[in-house]
Amino acid sequence: MSAVAHKLEPAATALSVDRVAMHFGGLVAISDMTFSVGEGEIVSLIGPNGAGKTTAFNIVTGFLTPTQGEVSYRGLNLRGMKPQAIADLGLIRTFQRTSVFPNDTVFDNVMIGLHRRGRVGVLPSVLGLPRVRRLEAALKDKAAELIDYVGLGRRAHDLAGSLSYGEQRLVGVALALAAEPSMLLLDEPVSGMNASETHTFVELIRKVRDRGIAILLVEHDMPMVMSVSDRIVVLNYGRIIAEGPPDVIRNDPAVIEAYLGQGVKHA
Amino acid sequence: MMRHLRTASLIALATALLMGSASAETIKIGVNEPLTGAFAASGTYVVNGAKIAADEINAKGGVLGKQIELVIEDNKSNPTEAAAVAEKLITRDKTPVMMGAWGSSLTLAVMPKLMEYQVPMVVETSSASKITTMGNPYIFRISPPSNVESAAFEKIVDKLGLKKVDFLVINNDWGRGTADDFGKMMKAKGIQIGLVETMDQGAQDMSAQLSKIKASDSETVIVTAAVDQLTLLFKQAEALGMKKRIITTGGSQNPDQIIAQAGAAANGTMHLTTFLPWFPDKTPNPEATAYFVSEWKKRGFEFAGCTESFRGYDGIRTAAAAIEKAGKADPEAIRAALWQIDVKGLNGDIVFKKSGPAGKESGQSQPNVYLIEIADGKVAMKSF
């Protein structure tokens, strides 16, 4: 890594997405996207289906390499880094559909999630050295704690694949938290949750943020987005059409038009 | 037709198995052959030859007043299985002497078991020189290893007027061994050695190797392979317009099968063989040969199989003679007796000579080797 890559950003910015474009063959998924997320901030990325939100997530977390533009995290340029290396920086995401390891119990899911904290040499762990045993015990405590934290204590021994969508989302979040994130990227975390689950979830996100973890959220549930976000970035056809705090976005005519469709004019 | 034969042999097998448990008044001889897998065809021929011998012996009253019983097991053309089969024959069936195991790697895998249990084995087909030079005193081989074959060929070489030869051999112990031993013998005779090409066991297209040989400046090719590959080789050599003298070795040629399958492509090829079912008169033991050939035909087997099955026939007769000589069905006694017997085999007298390190020699008999030629779709003795 060159010294240039370490160009310093103002301390307040955690994630910065700079003029990013993504083309798939002839299809333009993202044409020109620039936004940033500050430390400890909750930013939501919204827009109609197919607007490029998930693509943006995939770029930030290294699953896709953008056609143009740069992404940096805490001043470090992420270009060319593999997903697991980005995860090692503490930039952890959840997924829309496949958010769990379906054939393991919730508890084991979280244990897998604790991978980053549980790294010891292969030999010590195969030999079962006391140091490793202590670490494993600590990990188990941690896993139990995380499961309680997301409110899945009663489901700890069920297979993750047998849980409801809403519960699977929570497992996904527990997994992400287990990976010691310094920033979380949540992809539609409340889809499939009922109202009370969503409410609990919002509380959870706030708690997480209060621990100083920045959050970038992609979500369709508008009431949830409006209530939890510090700032909202609105994406349509791969382009940012508005950015600001919830109250501004709610009344932005371009957003209403794009998001709700032309029909609203007649309403 | 074939189906009937299958059924017949299965019934025979089943009967043999049933008898195994029913009668204690027999003397057992273990037969360890490949009946499935790559060598299934040859193994089956050998077993069928062995049955003729057993039936003949039993019809004449058996050995030591008892009937002999073949305990036939399939070694699946797999060395691990060959060892397991030996284990079963020795420890379960308590066979005091065995015959096997066709391929050299199969036989080599069985050999440690012979040492372990001190049971002798008559080796009927395997050709690797190593088998009789490793110092295993329980091995008695009736087939010629390639050095014996090459020594026999040495007498004919001058008459053929060889100047430079290429080799095309199957890439296993048999082919490699032949190329080594024949090469040494010829070099000593001042014959130039050109290419030494190999082909995989099971390979079907040898055009590349043949094209290379076609372009070389030698006048003769020595070929070592089993009958199926020989058939293919002759056809492909003809298709390539190759006009060199071909001499095959190893005695597993089944010339009749070659004639039937390769047709005109086989004309002019010469074969070193250890058995002459076509000319019983010219064999060392004409009566036995005539009996064996007629019995083989009577049982409905393909004549082409004779050149392989006679080994099974000779092998069993050797084992039976040793039991008779030993006077009891005891492994050690049979081992000692094997050194004393003189059996009129179909390809010469079976008398074992010592081979290998002193004190733990294996037995090796010296079978006759003949050169035959296929001319006008018929087998003829090569005359000079």
Place this chain on the structure above:
Amino acid sequence: MLELINAVCGYGGVTALQGISFEVKAGQLVALIGANGAGKSTTLRAISGLVPLRSGVLRFDNENLTGARPPRILKSGIAHCPEGRRVFPHMSVEENLDMGAYLRSDRSEVAADRDRIYGEFPRLAERRKQAAGTLSGGEQQMLAIGRALMSRPRLVMFDEPSLGLAPNIVERTFAIIRRIRDTGTTVLLVEQNAFAALDMCDHAYLLESGRIVLSGTGAELIANPHVRKAYLGG
């Protein structure tokens, strides 16, 4: 014309539809709206036979089609234009259209229908030999619609036709859908762009978590505060 009664279905351990009943009258454009994951697409897939019903009844033109496989559903006159366009990417435009007419044997009429669709969408005519995967999103949507029409359906189901399209294309797509209805073909529309859908439909149903929670004319639903809250966040 189309009637779904107490439909229950799901994938694996999850129940996606928890007993849905609704009907589509002949000649109408009916909209199915709701949030992501509410079960809209599953409803369409259940109707076209891709997802088996665990219980419930499907009737079309008084014919009981419960448990019928996709070819039979198509044959009885229901075409399904799937979410995400789903053109066959390595087949040409023309081959894609011909796949739409797969069950028809009247060769000359198929050719005539194809020409009619080319007339409607000149861009497709220009690219008839081109692989569908190389078309732009809008062109693919036109192709998907054209392909659905090639079976000469009496009812067409559209799943999220505006998904990922530029605004002017979305407008055109909706205009085409309206015209399909106007020419006498019944339309069942699943759309995330709720207000556009409500604006053009004759009747609409709102789905939430695999249940129908509201129904009425488009205007009634637009005016409903529950709908506004769900989509605008209060």
Place this chain on the structure above:
Amino acid sequence: MRLILSILAIAALASVPLWLSDPYLLNALITTGIFVIGAMSLNLLLGFTGQLSLGHIAFFGIGAYVSALTSLGFDVGLPFGIRIVHEPWSPLAGFVMAVLVSALCGYLVGRLSFRVRGAYFVIVTISFAEVVRLVALNWVELTQGPLALTNIPPMSVGLPGLGEFIFRTKLHNYYLVLGVAVACYLLIARLVRSHVGRAMRGLMENETLAVSIGIDVTKTLTLAAVVSAGICGAAGSLYAHYIKIIDPEVFAFINTVTMVIMVVAGGKGSLAGPVVGGLIFGLMPVALRPVMAPEAQWIAYGAALIVILFIMPRGIVPALTQWMPRLRRVRRPSFSKRGIEESA
């Protein structure tokens, strides 16, 4: 509970020679045991990372050849006039070398072939085994090619103060194989229950998610390949010193198939799967031998495989663990019992 079961199983296996005197069956158990070790190593890849290697016999064969050559010695010329002469070492050194060289090959193959997945990975591994076979066949100076390496000495261990112990008899070899098998079982069990094992399971179940929480794909898979290849090499070494001859036939595709059958029929991803599957499919030929014709034995073998997979697609052990709790009216599957209480 699990511990008690394991101890009972080991005790049962250890007692076999006390009541089974038939050397033929003991021999079958020893060769089956050796293949079971190979199958356990394959299970580490197939069952715990989801990567199907159809060239696993390559590591077995490499282990066998390395062990045999180390204990027999060799003298081989390389290009550029280099000549390597190796004096015979003890069979135990051969065993160690077999493990090391196989593991190294596992590392190389892993690094190269984990770039591809699914069907492609399957074909790469087949090709690897085939290339190794052809090298063993054609590098006559080193391997004696088809002429086979013979006179391989039996395994021996130098015991301090007691001199050299040589595993001569079947009984010795039975306990040797059992001991190595138990050690390998424990190693694999420890490994899959460690954080590395959790990473492997994560990759198998949901690779994208695993990567997103910081699991290194290449490193984890390569580690699995190294351990797996090393264990398979150990099995190969035992094979060479027990059978005492080794030729290129050891690389035959049917041997890989045998291992895969043991794993998949027994239950991939279950520790006991390869042991149960291995004992069934390893001993089936012994059971079939006296009752039917040789060809029919193979047909029965193939048919048994198909039937087992139709009835129990996930394998015998997982099917049993699913049925048994049901019989005892316990709803929860046994594998979900690990957890917080245990750790607290």
Place this chain on the structure above:
Amino acid sequence: MSELLQHLVNTLVLGGTYALLGIGLTLIFGIMNVVNFTHGILYTFGAYVMFIVVQKFGLNFFVALPLSVAAGWLLGALVELTLLRPLRGSDIDTTMLVMIGAWIAMQSATLWVWGGVAKSVPTPFPDAPLSIGPVSVSWLRLFVLAAAAALIVLTYVLINRTRLGSAMRATFQDHDTAALMGVNVDLIYTSTFALGSSLAAAAGALLGPVYVVYPAMGDLAAVKAFAIVILGGLGNITGAVIGGFILALAEELGAGYISSGYRDAMGFVIIIAVLIFRPTGLFPRAERVG
């Protein structure tokens, strides 16, 4: 020089047969994603049908060929219906092992019925080769090359120009959407497997008379077919044809100028190299069926 020419002519003749082996497998392995271990036994089956029809029933060689292909089609359909259909949706390993079981059982059944002795199939072609200058080639192999070419073209037309072919391509590009077009997807799976199998049988029927017929003849053929498919890219018919010729060339020159012992290693070395440097095969995507 004449040696090289002869090698090139051999390549052409051998490559044609390899191509035929490859396209049958690429349909099943590449498109249906079934690691088809019965490909070799269907090849063997085609050859045995030839042997039975020509040698045992005494029918004409040219009548026997289409019969073998048809028999291959039927056996393929039977395998799909009984073994693959119940397993659709289960993982690739399970399906593969079931195919391995079928392979072991069918090959052993062949051995049981016909024995291990190789059979040869008489042909109406002259024994003497066609010789042009220093180069020779047998008439039979020329016929096989022509027949292989014809079958490859026929398959290409079937896949690309017919209704059934369209349905196959549609099904394997997007299974659900094809069903929405009214395609009977189950029938397409069966037909595709049957088509691939009939091509394997055709290869066996053509090559059986060239070589000899025995139970394990298909093993090596199947391995080569896998190599060809990987070389050409999964599901790519044109790729399989080119892959067949590349493999033939590599083997021919490898045996001619490097070492005949490594002749059969050539295919595997190429596979390993291709997968490491171009993991999707030499000819990915282009004209891909699926």
